[in-house]
Amino acid sequence: MHGMCVFSTGERAGYPMFYRNTEKKLAREQRKLSRCQRGSRNYEKQKKRVALCHEKIRNQRKDFQHKLSAGLAENYDAVCVEDLNLKGMAGGLHFGKGVHDNGYGLFLSMLEYKLEERGKYLIKVDRYFASSKICSVCGKKKAELSLSERIYYCECGNRMDRDVNAAVNIMNEGKRIFTECA
Numbered sequence: 419m420h421g422m423c424v425f426s427t428g429e430r431a432g433y434p435m436f437y438r439n440t441e442k443k444l445a446r447e448q449r450k451l452s453r454c455q456r457g458s459r460n461y462e463k464q465k466k467r468v469a470l471c472h473e474k475i476r477n478q479r480k481d482f483q484h485k486l487s488a489g490l491a492e493n494y495d496a497v498c499v500e501d502l503n504l505k506g507m508a509g510g511l512h513f514g515k516g517v518h519d520n521g522y523g524l525f526l527s528m529l530e531y532k533l534e535e536r537g538k539y540l541i542k543v544d545r546y547f548a549s550s551k552i553c554s555v556c557g558k559k560k561a562e563l564s565l566s567e568r569i570y571y572c573e574c575g576n577r578m579d580r581d582v583n584a585a586v587n588i589m590n591e592g593k594r595i596f597t598e599c600a
């Protein structure tokens with residue numbers, strides 16, 4: 419799913435459905451553009467429509483990210499996230515693979531300044547921390563975990579959504595880092 423976040427509490431947040439509609443509209447307008455003759459008046463008009471769609475999508479994303487980061491900064495004293503990478507796991511946020519235009523990076527900087535304004539902390543966990551492979555209940559680490567395994571199973575009896583398990587691990591690792599630094 420596109421622009422998806424998973425929290426250690428098990429909650430999820432994603433771009434509302436109407437954002438998808440704007441994306442579909444963009445695809446339609448782009449197809450139309452490809453059928454216009456380059457340099458013609460129709461082509462120039464259509465190019466403007468495509469640009470407007472892009473702008474609308476950018477604004478909708480920004481709006482969503484502002485609201486989400488403001489809510490987190492309001493409700494938590496510290497937020498632990500996985501440091502920037504494409505997969506974008508965070509503690510607990512998880513952005514889906516479809517994240518475009520560095521959405522996760524922009525989101526993190528928004529979240530960081532909103533937390534700082536309130537004297538709170540954004541704690542970044544190293545991207546090489548094996549957040550997905552560790553059992554968040556007993557701490558045992560799996561040698562392998564394929565991407566198709568959506569549920570994390572452990573011998574200890576833990577059975578958990580894969581992303582929520584990772585988010586809890588990131589939160590715990592963030593806490594550990596924070597206490598070490600404090």
Ligand SMILES: [Zn+2]
Nearest residue numbers: 553556572574
């Ligand atoms: Zn376990």
